[in-house]
Amino acid sequence: MRTGIPMRPKLHPLPLALLIAFACQSPLATADTDTNKATAAPIAAAGTSASKAASTAADSTSVPTPTLGSVVVSASALSLGVLEMSTPVSVLSGDQLVQDRAASLGETLSREPGIRSTHFGAGASRPIIRGMDGPRVKVLSDGAEVMDASTVSPDHAVAIEPMLSEQIEVLRGPSALAYGGGAIGGVVNVLDRKIPTAIPARGVEGSVELRANTAARETAGAFEVTAGAGNFAIHAEGLTRDASDYRVGHGWSEGRRVDGSDNKTESTSLGLSWIGDRGWLGLAYTHQRNEYGLPGHGHDLEDCHTHGDHLHCGTHGD
Numbered sequence: 140m141r142t143g144i145p146m147r148p149k150l151h152p153l154p155l156a157l158l159i160a161f162a163c164q165s166p167l168a169t170a171d172t173d174t175n176k177a178t179a180a181p182i183a184a185a186g187t188s189a190s191k192a193a194s195t196a197a198d199s200t201s202v203p204t205p206t207l208g209s210v211v212v213s214a215s216a217l218s219l220g221v222l223e224m225s226t227p228v229s230v231l232s233g234d235q236l237v238q239d240r241a242a243s244l245g246e247t248l249s250r251e252p253g254i255r256s257t258h259f260g261a262g263a264s265r266p267i268i269r270g271m272d273g274p275r276v277k278v279l280s281d282g283a284e285v286m287d288a289s290t291v292s293p294d295h296a297v298a299i300e301p302m303l304s305e306q307i308e309v310l311r312g313p314s315a316l317a318y319g320g321g322a323i324g325g326v327v328n329v330l331d332r333k334i335p336t337a338i339p340a341r342g343v344e345g346s347v348e349l350r351a352n353t354a355a356r357e358t359a360g361a362f363e364v365t366a367g368a369g370n371f372a373i374h375a376e377g378l379t380r381d382a383s384d385y386r387v388g389h390g391w392s393e394g395r396r397v398d399g400s401d402n403k404t405e406s407t408s409l410g411l412s413w414i415g416d417r418g419w420l421g422l423a424y425t426h427q428r429n430e431y432g433l434p435g436h437g438h439d440l441e442d443c444h445t446h447g448d449h450l451h452c453g454t455h456g457d
Contacts, residue, residue: 228314229254232306237348240301242359242380242402244278244327247301251309259294261355261382261402262431268311271324279318279328296429299329300406302348302361302378306330334410334421335365335372342366355400357382373411374423380404384432399432 229251231239241247245256245264255267268276273293278285280299288295301307310318310326318326345364351357363376381403384396391397405428412421443452 228311229309230306231308236304236307240304240350242301242357242382242404244297244299244301244307244329248307248309248327253311254309257293260431260433261385261400262404262429263289263294263296263433265289265293265297266309266325266327268309268325268327274321275324277315277318277322277326279326281330281334282328284318294433296431298427300361300378300404300427301329302350302359302380303333303363303376303406303408304329304331332363332365332374333376333408333423333425334419335367335374335412336414336419336421338367338370338372338414339365342368353386355382355385355402357402367414370414371411372414372421374409376408378404378406397434399434402429402431404429404431 239247242261243264245266248254248266249256253269256264258264265272266276274290285298287298289297308328315322315326343366348361350359359380361378365374384400386396408423408425410423412419443450
């Protein structure tokens with residue numbers, strides 16, 4: 140017979156530790172969660188109060204945003220002074236233009252560098268730029284091409300009066316090609332005041348110019364007047380010139396004067412325009428009459444025509 144001692148269950152340290160840990164975890168987690176909730180509530184409330192206070196302060200010190208007006212920028216290759224142009228250009232205006240004015244456009248520009256003029260008497264003269272003339276030199280009036288017979292026939296007068304011009308611009312080189320492929324010599328743009336672009340400050344303004352010379356016993360006079368009220372302006376101008384055959388020095392076989400060098404010109408213009416805050420719209424009518432002679436030109440061969448390899452004059456019955 141055996142006698143034994145009753146056995147007690149043996150507890151291992153590791154399971155015991157785990158059991159204690161799991162038993163204590165739930166209350167601690169619950170306490171931590173409640174603490175976080177209790178802590179987060181005051182923080183959120185404080186943040187909301189701070190945002191409302193900042194928004195109220197910003198509203199009380201806010202300044203209305205300024206509104207800027209529109210800015211219109213425009214540019215033009217013409218109607219600029221010589222200092223504002225980067226292309227090879229000559230600009231005649233002001234006192235210089237008054238001193239250089241002559242009876243024709245070619246003679247007016249003949250003193251500029253690289254420019255000469257054709258000469259078919261006192262009334263017909265076109266500019267020659269860098270050795271090129273005719274259709275290779277385009278003549279414009281306020282940016283619009285002048286359509287006259289002088290382009291193809293140099294003994295015809297240019298339909299522009301220098302005495303009534305305000306500014307003359309000459310473009311040379313590649314910049315002239317902007318006005319057509321044929322303008323390889325250059326472009327001459329003549330600006331005038333035929334169409335008013337502004338209301339006179341005093342309501343009415345004008346000018347008078349008188350000229351005279353003894354070589355051709357020439358007398359010339361020009362006037363212009365502009366008046367305006369409200370949004371409308373009217374401009375009127377006129378010119379008359381009377382020049383006889385010009386006198387030459389000794390040695391001329393025909394005498395002291397050159398036959399056919401006389402020149403008589405009459406020009407009148409009337410313009411009307413509406414002028415607003417953002418621009419203007421106008422029109423003008425010009426009537427010009429030129430009567431001039433051509434030195435050395437005769438009418439003896441007017442009835443002659445080519446007949447084979449010779450010149451035949453008169454009718455075929457002669």
